[in-house]
Amino acid sequence: SIYLAYNSTDFPNFNRVGSDGELIRFRKDGTVVGSISSVSSGKIGLFGSGGTGAVIDSSGNVGIGTTSPANLISGTETTLHIVNSNVASINLDATGGSGRTYVILSTASGKLSVFDDDANDTRLTLDSSGNLGIGETNPLSKVHIEDTTGATLTLGNSQSPNDVVNGTVFGRMNFYASDRSSPTNNVTGGVARIEAIGTGTYSNTSPSALLFYTHNNTANDGTVLGNPTERMRIDSSGNVLVGKTTAALATV
Secondary structure: OOOOOOEOOEOOOOOOOOOOOEEEEEEEOOEEEEEEEEEOOOEEEEEEOOOOEEEEOOOOOEEEOOOOOOOOOOOOOOOEEEOOOOEEEEEEEOOOOOOOEEEEEEEOOOOEEEEEOOOOEEEEEEOOOOOEEEOOOOOOOOEEEOOOOOOOOOOOOOOOHHHOOOOOEEEEEEEEEEEEEEOOEEEEEEEEEEEEEEOOOOOOOOOEEEEEEEOOOOOOOOOOOOOOEEEEEEOOOOOEEEOOOOOOOOOO
8 A cells, every 4th residue: 555645735746758648557466457647738537447537628627438528518618528439328326215227328320318227218319300209219200209008298287276267277289380590580470279278266176178279360469479369169068169268059
């Protein structure tokens, strides 16, 4: 064993003259197990016996599999940069309670995935076209959900149940097209909407309705999602109402 004792003004210095390379070499029972090395441009590296390891540059960026960790977004952020020709990954392992092991992977196929190691299953995939798959590794659209028992998309309202009144929106889906061909063209058109609302105050049997909206052939009111008009609703009794919001003598 080697012990180094020092104070704030007296500490060991390791100075390599000339080319970059090893500053300290570590051995176990005579076998080299790793080293600390100087790398170009003020970087220091911690390497295993196979020559691979981590590099820290003068800005605090860490590179694994690369000696040049890059700031890829703003150029000013502190970065953990992992490089591999096949799969670059990070393991996140919560070992207590019901914790699981998840792996975030960037693959040579151009996909970003979240893998559940305990279930041996890919939970989420983002492909190079920006399509997101949930339970699907080859998403066919911007959001593609698969499940062996039938995929479910849940939209909810997290406010207190006691605050639910007639007209409270539980969830909605908006449909629109936006012209963003230039900074001055940000015009929204073709607005339509489907939404679920409460039609009474909260109780164990809260009534609800499903509403359908479209936008007529007039100028948009300037808001991002326009101001579409309700055209049809299915009320809590299953009545289909067209051009009206309450059931009277005639229902469809």
